Amino acid sequence: MKRILFFLAVIFPILLCAATGHSQDWTSIQEAFRKIKSVRAEFLQKRHLQILKDPLLSEGRFFFDASGSLRWEYLKPLRSVMLQKGDAIQLYHFSEGKWKPEMIQAVEARRMVLAEIHQWFQGRFAESKVFSHIYSSGSPPRVVLTPKEGINKFISRIEILLSAKPGVIDRVEIEEPGNSRTSIEFRNVEINPSFPSEIFEKP
């Protein structure tokens, strides 16, 4: 009995502190996310495929506006851009010196992905219709997204690794069934920059 009391006396406060600390961390992170109105960043995407020894590397940049606009642009190895302004989504690729409309728009699938990206950059993980989330403090802190029924055929798990700077995402790791995965590392992240609205309208 003494042992149990000792255990409770020592362990319970530790657990309580940990829980409180976690809560404070998560609260401050969400508070930081709420202050984000716009983001500009570059990214390096590493696509690991089971049939490739080396990952497929892509580089690009993105512009995000919390009011509902996003420009997700690949610069290498092929140049293409996905533009979202409100409900409108457009895709273009750059070929023979000019931007051309993309034949395979797949707008519905991309709309779903873009909705998720919007939620991530604003810390609104609980609003996802297709993922449940768990916050894990640690080094680095991360949000683990687990797909619900249906989407788990395509994605096994997503980890969003947060920067030491609250509200900033450092890296996103997407795991698929069959040992394929994608890692997106963000660099030169600028929070709340201003940019012209036409970058979400024209390639």
Add this chain to the structure above:
Amino acid sequence: MTRRQGLHILVLSGLIFSMGCALLTEKAIGPGSPDDLSLCYVIFPAGSWESVHKIEATIRGGASSTLLGVTRGDPTERGLHSLLLTPEGFILFEAELRDGKIRTLKAVAPFDSPAFAIGLMEDVILLFLCPQGKPASWGKRGDGTRICLWEGPDSSRTEIKGSMERGWRILRQDDQGDVTREVSLNGPFVHGLASHLELRAFKPAPYKLRMTLVQAAP
């Protein structure tokens, strides 16, 4: 007959005549020396390889799309594994050729028809695997151009023509004698893979694939 109609017929006749001449020239190539035979295979990788290509596909009417093509090949087993991905890395299509059979592993609309899978994998085979068997004829022209001609059991013909300096061309004819595919390959060659490829399909549906090698490894 108007003067314009007459001109059209003249131009058409000239084109038909010149195509006929081209075919006769290829038929006239006799069996070359055994040393020249190895040059019939020079545009295909000799060992296992993997590659990533940037692909621009254009269909009739000019609509186009850019995709990434990932392929792993094993020429000794005549095995291929190919994927088509969006720039974001989403897999649209995945299929393999093994033991002479094409098997679709993943396909999302509009790439989910069996006809698409067969057509795409036949293009990948044409681009990366040497035609089966020994050429029916091969030889070398005075200007150094190599020509190799395979005749398939179904009366189709595959011709490979060119040189490392001027680039290469693959021509596929069906049993009716119609050209169904024309491929141009240009160097530099990396691990046996051409850096620049252009495939033009004429039959049954016309389209064009322009491919640039992005990554290659043995």
